[in-house]
Amino acid sequence: MSNSHVIVIGSSAGGVTALQQLVADLPSDFKVPIFIVQHVAADVKSYLPEILTQKGPLPACHPKDGQLILPGNIYLAPPDHHILIEGGHILVKQGPKENRFRPSIDALFRSAAYSYGPNVIGVILTGMLDDGSSGMWSVQRMGGTTIVQDPIEAMYPSMPSSVLQYVDVDYLLPLDQISALLIELTNKAMRAEQAGLEDEKQRLKLETSIAAQGNGFENGVLQIGEPSHFSCPDCGGAMVQIKEGSLLRFRCHTGHGFSSGSLLHEVKETTEKKLWQSVRSMEESIMLLNIIANNLAEKGNEEATADFTSKAQTATNSVNALRAYLYEHLMTQTSTEINSEITQS
Numbered sequence: 469m470s471n472s473h474v475i476v477i478g479s480s481a482g483g484v485t486a487l488q489q490l491v492a493d494l495p496s497d498f499k500v501p502i503f504i505v506q507h508v509a510a511d512v513k514s515y516l517p518e519i520l521t522q523k524g525p526l527p528a529c530h531p532k533d534g535q536l537i538l539p540g541n542i543y544l545a546p547p548d549h550h551i552l553i554e555g556g557h558i559l560v561k562q563g564p565k566e567n568r569f570r571p572s573i574d575a576l577f578r579s580a581a582y583s584y585g586p587n588v589i590g591v592i593l594t595g596m597l598d599d600g601s602s603g604m605w606s607v608q609r610m611g612g613t614t615i616v617q618d619p620i621e622a623m624y625p626s627m628p629s630s631v632l633q634y635v636d637v638d639y640l641l642p643l644d645q646i647s648a649l650l651i652e653l654t655n656k657a658m659r660a661e662q663a664g665l666e667d668e669k670q671r672l673k674l675e676t677s678i679a680a681q682g683n684g685f686e687n688g689v690l691q692i693g694e695p696s697h698f699s700c701p702d703c704g705g706a707m708v709q710i711k712e713g714s715l716l717r718f719r720c721h722t723g724h725g726f727s728s729g730s731l732l733h734e735v736k737e738t739t740e741k742k743l744w745q746s747v748r749s750m751e752e753s754i755m756l757l758n759i760i761a762n763n764l765a766e767k768g769n770e771e772a773t774a775d776f777t778s779k780a781q782t783a784t785n786s787v788n789a790l791r792a793y794l795y796e797h798l799m800t801q802t803s804t805e806i807n808s809e810i811t812q813s
Contacts, residue, residue, distance in 0.1 A: 473500045473587050473654045474537075474553065476580045478573030478603070480507040480595025482623030484516065486643055487593070491524030491542065493647035498526060499539040500589075500654045503551060503558075503580065505573045507595065510548035517544055533560040545571035550679045552579040563679040564723035565702065567599045567730040574725070575679035577603025582672040586611030586659035591646060593617045595627030598729045604631050605712045606672060608638075611662040613653055615639045615646060630729075634715040678723040685721045693719065700724050701734035743794055750787040754780050 479486055483506045491502075508514050520528040520542055528542035531551070535558045537543075543558060545551035550571050552559040559579075566572035573592075577600065580588045590607035592600045594617060608614050614637040619625035621642050631637065639649060671692050678684040693708035700707055700720035707720045719725045726734065757780035764773040 472539075472584075473589060473658070474580055474584045475500055475502045475589045475591065475650060475654075476553075476577050476603075476607070477502065477504045477591040477593065478577065478595070478600040478627070479504070479593035480573075480597070480599065480624070480627055482594035483507070484519070485623065486617070487516070487520060488523045489643055490593075490647050491520050491526060491528070493644070494524055494526060495651065496525035497540075498651065498654075500650075501537050501539055502526070502542045503545075503553065503576055504542065505545045505551060505571045505576050507569055507571070507599070508547050510570070512547060514544070514547050517542075520544070531558045531560060534558070535560075545576070547571075550575045552576060552676055552680055553583045554579065554676075554680070555583055559680050561680045563681045564684075564725070566679070566725035567597065567727055568734065569599055572603075572679065572725075573600040574603035575676070578606045578672050579676040579679070581606040581610040581612060582669060582676055584612070585661050588612035589615065589650065589653055591615045591617075591650075592628050592631045593643070594622040594624045596624050597626055597733070598630035598727050600627055601630045601634050602712055602715060602717055602727065604635050604637070605715055606668075608635055609668060609712075610665065610672075611659050613638050613659075615641065615649065617646065618642050634713060675719070675725075678719075678725075684719075684723040689719060689723065690721050698731065698735075701726075701731070701738055740794070740797075743790065747787055747790055747794070750783055750790070754783045754787065757783065 487506060506516060517528040517530055526540055526542050528544060530546040531543045537556050537558060546560060548570055549560050550563050552575060566574050577590055588607050590604050590612055592604055604614055614635060616628045616631050616637045618640055619629045622628050641649060674687055674692060677687060690708055693710035696707045696709040696718055698707050698718060702724045703720060703722050705720035705722045707718045710717050710719060716728045717726060718731055757776050761773050761776035761780060764776060
């Protein structure tokens with residue numbers, strides 16, 4: 469267990485703006501290393517290290533795998549890579565996605581909780597959905613300090629609101645007060661390590677190794693939770709359900725991880741995709757029925773022509789009903805999500 473502080477920060481939608489303000493308010497002699505996961509597109513070059521280096525006094529970079537952790541540096545997860553902490557080194561890996569994301573906030577926070585225990589300071593900023601809730605739970609469980617941006621003033625409140633739902637955080641603050649708190653906290657004495665958490669630490673070790681491209685199946689991932697009735701949306705693998713306080717999440721035997729919310733989102737997307745595939749198949753059958761009917765009509769077979777025309781019309785009525793359901797379902801779902809965001813704002 470390390471005897472120095474480390475700060476881990478998670479942000480998503482609206483995070484680039486928030487991170488610029490946070491690092492700009494830090495002093496040039498700030499000595500604690502900062503690790504950041506900002507959700508970015510997997511196939512687009514990220515200029516966030518240059519942006520944050522220009523905006524604040526501390527150097528920011530995308531670290532290399534195995535790089536030594538240095539004080540006063542900002543380390544950002546590269547696109548499509550998890551960033552993890554292992555002792556005094558940084559791991560940059562392409563392990564399985566969590567909550568449909570790589571990099572994953574949860575994965576970073578768990579690795580920090582395992583390596584730094586009570587000396588971790590976790591921060592969750594603006595973002596959508598719920599990545600970071602499980603990781604923040606682990607930070608607090610291991611005795612670390614938890615800070616959440618006030619959802620009322622966050623550009624996107626879902627991510628901080630989710631953390632507040634599952635974690636009794638130490639500090640709930642507007643963005644412009646977080647940097648000053650980080651300075652204050654890192655000048656305080658280290659917290660004592662909590663006892664009696666060996667099972668929890670072993671689970672954190674295993675899940676960190678999975679994110680670092682370890683073989684979760686061989687290392688017993690199916691023993692860290694109760695068997696579930698669900699299969700993994702990403703690979704179809706068997707899943708276990710893991711309870712962290714009132715938070716429920718899932719992990720499959722190949723390593724993919726989901727919160728209950730992200731799993732529900734994936735199930736909805738899979739259902740929608742299959743329904744649209746049904747629309748496509750039904751319309752192809754209508755085209756074939758019409759071709760057959762036209763061919764029979766050319767041959768003067770009126771009875772058979774009428775039969776196939778009737779079948780085509782029945783299929784048309786069915787596909788129109790399915791299409792109408794899809795549009796209504798999608799509109800209702802979208803409106804609910806928008807209203808949820810407005811309500812939380």
